[in-house]
Amino acid sequence: MMDFKRQLTPFICHELLYEYSIGALDEKRRRAIEEFLKTDAEGRKILEALRSGVRYVEALAKTDLKPEFLAHLSESENALSLGRKYSSWRTWPETLRWSITAIIISASVASVVAAVPWASLNFFKLMKAPESVELAQIPGGGMVNLETQGASAVAKAEGVASDEGDESGDDGAGEEETDLGGPAAAGARAKDLAAEAVGNTQSHHLGSHDGEEVPLDEELHPAVASAKVLAGGGVQPGPQASAAIDTSDLQEKKEAKPKGFVYRAFMSLHDLDTVGPKITDEIRGLGGEKAGEVELGWKRGAGRYYHFALPETNEERLMEKLRAYGPVRISKDPHPRVMPSGQVRFILWIESSD
Amino acid sequence: MVTDEQVRRIALFFLFSLMDEKTALHAAGRVIASVKAAYPAGKPQTISNSELIKSCWGQWPQHRKLARTHANSAPIPSSAWALPERADLGPWMKFHRSAADEEIVAVTLINILGFSENEVAHGLNVSVGTVRYRVGNAIRRLGASA
Numbered sequence: 001m002m003d004f005k006r007q008l009t010p011f012i013c014h015e016l017l018y019e020y021s022i023g024a025l026d027e028k029r030r031r032a033i034e035e036f037l038k039t040d041a042e043g044r045k046i047l048e049a050l051r052s053g054v055r056y057v058e059a060l061a062k063t064d065l066k067p068e069f070l071a072h073l074s075e076s077e078n079a080l081s082l083g084r085k086y087s088s089w090r091t092w093p094e095t096l097r098w099s100i101t102a103i104i105i106s107a108s109v110a111s112v113v114a115a116v117p118w119a120s121l122n123f124f125k126l127m128k129a130p131e132s133v134e135l136a137q138i139p140g141g142g143m144v145n146l147e148t149q150g151a152s153a154v155a156k157a158e159g160v161a162s163d164e165g166d167e168s169g170d171d172g173a174g175e176e177e178t179d180l181g182g183p184a185a186a187g188a189r190a191k192d193l194a195a196e197a198v199g200n201t202q203s204h205h206l207g208s209h210d211g212e213e214v215p216l217d218e219e220l221h222p223a224v225a226s227a228k229v230l231a232g233g234g235v236q237p238g239p240q241a242s243a244a245i246d247t248s249d250l251q252e253k254k255e256a257k258p259k260g261f262v263y264r265a266f267m268s269l270h271d272l273d274t275v276g277p278k279i280t281d282e283i284r285g286l287g288g289e290k291a292g293e294v295e296l297g298w299k300r301g302a303g304r305y306y307h308f309a310l311p312e313t314n315e316e317r318l319m320e321k322l323r324a325y326g327p328v329r330i331s332k333d334p335h336p337r338v339m340p341s342g343q344v345r346f347i348l349w350i351e352s353s354d
Numbered sequence: 355m356v357t358d359e360q361v362r363r364i365a366l367f368f369l370f371s372l373m374d375e376k377t378a379l380h381a382a383g384r385v386i387a388s389v390k391a392a393y394p395a396g397k398p399q400t401i402s403n404s405e406l407i408k409s410c411w412g413q414w415p416q417h418r419k420l421a422r423t424h425a426n427s428a429p430i431p432s433s434a435w436a437l438p439e440r441a442d443l444g445p446w447m448k449f450h451r452s453a454a455d456e457e458i459v460a461v462t463l464i465n466i467l468g469f470s471e472n473e474v475a476h477g478l479n480v481s482v483g484t485v486r487y488r489v490g491n492a493i494r495r496l497g498a499s500a
Contacts (some may be wrong), residue, residue, distance in 0.1 A: 018490025046494060056445060057465035060370070062438040065362045069379070069434040073361050076383035350423025354399065 260338035302352035374421035407477025461492035
C-alpha cells in the first residue's frame with residue numbers, strides 16, 4: 001500500500017493549528033503541521049496566540065461564584081417547579097400532613113356514623129324495649145296512692161332518663177332534655193302524666209311527702225288513668241287488676257290527647273338583683289302563679305328563672321310589662337301538658353348582662 | 355435535583371457569556387427553576403451535562419438581546435463572581451465585542467466551564483468539528499488580545 005505525503009495549504013494549516021495545539025491531530029498531520037510551521041512565520045504567530053488564549057481562559061476557568069449568589073440561585077423556583085415540589089406528599093410540612101390526616105379520619109368516622117342504619121341493626125334491636133310492657137298495678141279499691149305510685153315512677157324515671165319535655169328543667173333543675181325510647185321514656189312519661197293530673201287538681205307537686213291521697217276519677221282525670229297505668233313501672237301485677245299496655249296503645253293515647261304548649265321567653269337584663277323582684281311582683285300582679293317546684297324568680301347562677309301559669313287574658317299585658325324592662329325573645333313550643341282552659345304556662349329565663 | 359456544581363456552572367455560563375450581572379442572574383434563575391421542575395428534589399437522577407447545556411442555550415438568545423441593551427450602562431460584573439487574582443477581564447470584554455455569539459458560548463462552555471466537546475456538541479445540536487472550529491477561532495482571538 002502506497003503512503004502518500006499529505007500536502008497542506010497554508011489556509012488548512014492555520015485552521016488546524018488549534019487542533020494541533022490541543023493534540024487532537026493524527027500523527028501524519030501533526031508532522032505535516034510541524035514541518036509547515038518551520039517555514040511559516042504567520043503560522044507560528046497564530047500558534048502562539050492560541051497558546052496565549054488557552055492560558056488566558058485557563059485562568060478565567062478558576063473563577064468561582066460567591067456563596068451568597070450560589071445560595072440565592074439554588075432557591076430559584078418557578079410555578080412548575082413549585083408545583084412539582086409540593087405535589088409530593090412527602091415534601092409537605094409535617095403539621096399540615098397530620099392535620100389533613102386528622103380531618104380525613106374525623107370525616108370518615110362521621111360518615112360511617114351518619115351512613116350506618118343503627119336502628120335496623122340486630123344488635124341495637126336487642127337493646128330496644130319489648131313490644132309489650134307491663135307498666136302499672138291498679139289497687140282494687142279504685143283509689144291509688146298517687147304519692148307512692150308517682151314517686152316510684154318518678155324515681156324510676158329519674159334513674160333512667162330526664163323528663164320527656166321540660167319538667168325537670170322547668171322545675172329549676174335545668175337538666176338537659178333527653179328523649180329515650182322504651183321503658184325509660186314510659187317511666188318519664190308516667191312522671192309527666194302524674195304531675196299533670198295533680199296539676200289539674202291544683203297540686204302540681206309530685207314529690208310532696210304529706211301522704212295526701214288523691215281520689216282518682218278516670219273520667220275527670222284521664223291523665224291520672226294513664227299515670228295510674230304507667231306509674232307502676234317495674235312493679236309486678238297485682239291479683240285485682242294489672243294493666244299491660246301495649247306501646248302502640250300508648251301512642252294512640254298520645255295522639256288522641258289535646259296538644260298543649262308552653263311559652264318560652266328569654267331576656268337579658270342589667271341589675272337583676274333589683275329588677276328580678278320587680279318582675280316577680282309584676283307576674284303575681286297579673287295573676288301569675290308558680291307552676292314548678294321553685295319560687296318565681298329562682299336564682300340560678302347569675303340568672304333568674306320563672307315558671308308560672310298565667311290567665312290567658314293577661315298574656316299581652318305581661319309582655320308589655322316585660323318589654324318595659326328590655327327586649328324579650330319568646331317562642332311558643334308544643335308540650336304534652338295541657339293547661340286548663342284560660343290558662344297559659346310561661347317559662348321565663350332572665351340572664352344577667354352585667 | 356440540581357447540584358451546587360450545576361448551579362455554579364449555569365451561573366458562570368451566563369455571567370461570562372452575557373457580561374451583564376443582572377441579566378445573567380435572571381437567566382440562571384430561570385434555567386435552574388426549569389431544571390428543578392424537570393428533576394424535582396427527592397428524585398435521585400440529575401440532569402445530564404448535555405441537557406444542562408441545552409437548557410442554558412435555550413435561554414441564551416433572549417437574554418443576550420437583553421444584555422446588549424444594558425451594555426452601555428452595565429459595569430463589568432464583579433459582585434456575583436469571585437475572579438482569581440491577577441485575572442484581567444479586559445481581553446474577555448474585547449473578545450465579546452468582536453466575537454460571534456456561537457464562539458463566545460463555545461469557549462465559555464469548553465474552556466471556562468470544562469464541559470467536553472461531545473457534551474457541548476450534543477447540547478448545542480452541532481457537530482464536534484463545528485464546536486472545535488468555533489473554539490479555535492475564539493481562542494485565537496482571545497490570545498491575540500491577551
